[in-house]
Amino acid sequence: MSGDEVEEVVAIMMCLKHPDCMRVRPSVGDGGIDLLLRLLDGSYHVFQIKRFTETLKAKQKTQVSKSLARLVAYAKSRNLRVSAWTLVMPLDPTKENFFDWLQGLPAPSDVTPTWRGLNFVDGLAAEYPTVIDYYLHGGRDRVDLAAAELTKLLRLHTTSDAGCHPLEASDAADTLRALANRINAQDPHYRYDLMVTHDSVAPASVDPNRMVVFWQEQFSHSWVTIVVRARFDDAPAVRPVPLSVTITVEPGSELERQLREFHDYGGELVLPGANADITMHLPGGLTPEGGTTEAVRIRSTYTPAPFPSEIEIVVVSPDGTELGSTVAEVTSSTTGVSGRGGRYYGTEANGMFDITLQINRETSEFRFALKSRDLDGLQPQKLRAGAEMLAHLGAPNVLLLRNPHGGQVVAQTPITVPLADSPGLLLDVIEALLVIQRAAGRPIRMPALDHFHIVKPWLDAAHLLRVGELTVRWDCVRCAPEDWLGQAIAEAEGDEVGPLGLLVPLEVEIGGLSIALGDMHYAVPSARVVRRPGEDSDNYVVVPAGDPVATVTLHTSAPAPEQP
Known part of the structure; x- marks a missing residue:
């Protein structure tokens, strides 16, 4: 094996052992592969993986020393707390290498370097034989072949020829179990959850944890669903899922406008099949045959905020008089490919409505959309501010986004839609319930x-x-x-x-x-x-x-x- 193959295989086996590892390969020079494992106390255990298989020479020791020095500098610059550092390679240490050299390396504060050698790596190989098979013995071809056999077998059982009984979920149980076991025994990067159901499975109902591909097809009267999940966090970087989309739209069309907005702000884009030409290579041989059929939905990655970011939503009259305001908590966002703007998704602080803000970062202009939520069971007093703001949400008033803590106006836009027929009805109802609540002396x-x-x-x-x-x-x-x-x-x-x-x-x-x-x-x-x-x-x-x-x-x- 080449040195790069050694590092790659050992890193993958370590990631399978510790699925939460973050895998880092230096972009310049020979630095090996670092794995960062976040511990419960917030510190990191760093594994440095090297390719060396023979007694270390001065040049190789220098490489290890430089890798450790880079880690020390990186940890200091990022305020990263490292509590353990382990050198992993298919070579057992000599006493001199371990005690005289390794223990004397300048490591992060309170960290004693350790060494995991050939015996440890052989143990990983015994624990994860699929990795060895996949990389050294043609296993990657067998993974694709097994999935292809699955789809062929299902098509065979669901052929609608006269006299054939449509496939039921129970009919496929043994086949699915055997094929799932076969596929999952061979792919070191991904695992495959297989389902046969009478009705289609909604993607939103499936656990999204490490989900990379949601594959679904209807065979006769049954639906077959295969969910592909990464076995460890870094699997898509090790075994990427290459995909490219060529989009064709008519100039000046509504679809072109949607495409430009998606390019600038992110979010979601739905394309008719005739407008999207897709090429891809899915794991497990699940690449569709014959390209796209009906529609393609492309979503930007929703980036969750580490904590809700508050923004005050204020309605003012044309002369600047404040008519109503409330606070929304922005919990996630998307960014367009161009970087010109983004969409921000949040909820009114008391659960009154959901809000989407589309902000142009270059001009500070924005558009907004509100979606009402179910108010049943909420406290009327907490909804008054939001209802007052909604009661004035219409032309010719102006909408401001403001920092609720400092009061600075972040962006503003005129409201182009007219006021509703009964704009203040919800506010009137909430105020009526508050009056009744005070008179009754009981919560409503x-x-x-x-x-x-x-x-x-x-x-x-x-x-x-x-x-x-x-x-x-x-x-x-x-x-x-x-x-x-x-x-x-x-x-x-x-x-x-x-x-x-x-x-x-x-x-x-x-x-x-x-x-x-x-x-x-x-x-x-x-x-x-x-x-x-x-x-x-x-x-x-x-x-x-x-x-x-x-x-x-x-x-x-x-x-x-x-x-x-």
Whole structure:
């Protein structure tokens, strides 16, 4: 084996032993391969892999010494804490090499260099024979062949000729198990999860951990899904998945505009198959035959923020008056190929809506998109700021992005869409629930907001609690026998009476809970008492005799009964 092959194979076996290793090969000179393993305390164990197989000479010792010196300088410049350093190579040390030379090397503070030699490397080879087979005995060809056999076998079993029974998941169990074991026993870089299902599997439902390829195809009435996962973090760098896409679009078309935005800002681009020519070489022989068929979806890498980055979203009037503001937490982003801009994805701090910001870094111009979230169960008081901002989100107002801590304006853009038909309705509902919550003396959570007729009683009750008086249109009020009408109710049946004063409980139903808020007094100018249809003789209702308008006041003490 060449020196590079030795280092490559040993590094891969070490990565299989420690899948979280980060693999680093110096870009210039002969520095071997470094593996950085992050430990639980935040420090790093560094493995330096060398190709040497014979007793070290002065030149080889110098190479090791220089590698260690580079590590010391790198760790110091990056404030990297190294707690262990191990030299790994297929050569066992002599006593002189280990005690007199290695132990005397200038290592990072509090680090004693160690040596893992031929016995250790032979042990790795015994533990990971697939690596040796793949690199030295033609194993890479057998990996591709095994996957190809899988797809051929599945096509054979799912042929729709007359008399053939469509493949069921249970029919393929033994075949899948045998082929999965065969493939996974041969590929040192990737492992393959195989599934046969009656319905297609959504990529979003699959664990994304180290997923490199999601391959799916329909055979007759069954779907075959193969998920290819890296066995260690650095596997795609060791065994890349080469892919190139040639995109053809008509100048001035909508697709061209989308392509330019994707090029500048990242995000997601969906291309019809006729506009994308793809060449690739997937691991396991899973490269599609015949190129692209229907569509190609290309996504930029979403870079998660190490912690949410806060941005204040402010709506101001054309004269600069602040109308409403809230804070959003940006949790991930994408960057365009051109580097001109990026897209930032986040959520309003209290979970009211999701936001996407498309920012041009060169001009500070930006575009935005909001997507409402389910508010059911959230605290109304935490949603007020976001609702106030949304109530003013429309032309001719202006949207600002501001640093919530320093107050500096980061970017601004005019709002081109007009205000909604009822822009402040959500804010009115939230403020009504807050008034009801204070009056009831109990916590209220946001219920489902399906129709306006659900929230109308909340708005009326809150207005009455705030102002003390309300004019309403009414259709009927139920009278129980113990009401003030008493014995006169039978005599008044069918006749027009008025004015009347009726005492009615003030209750609202919010999220399936009935909340009592006291009583309200209805002042009715004209009414008629009628028996409820289908009810016994003791049940009556009062209905309007003329204009169905009543003045409602909040009842604080029992009013004197008004007689017809």
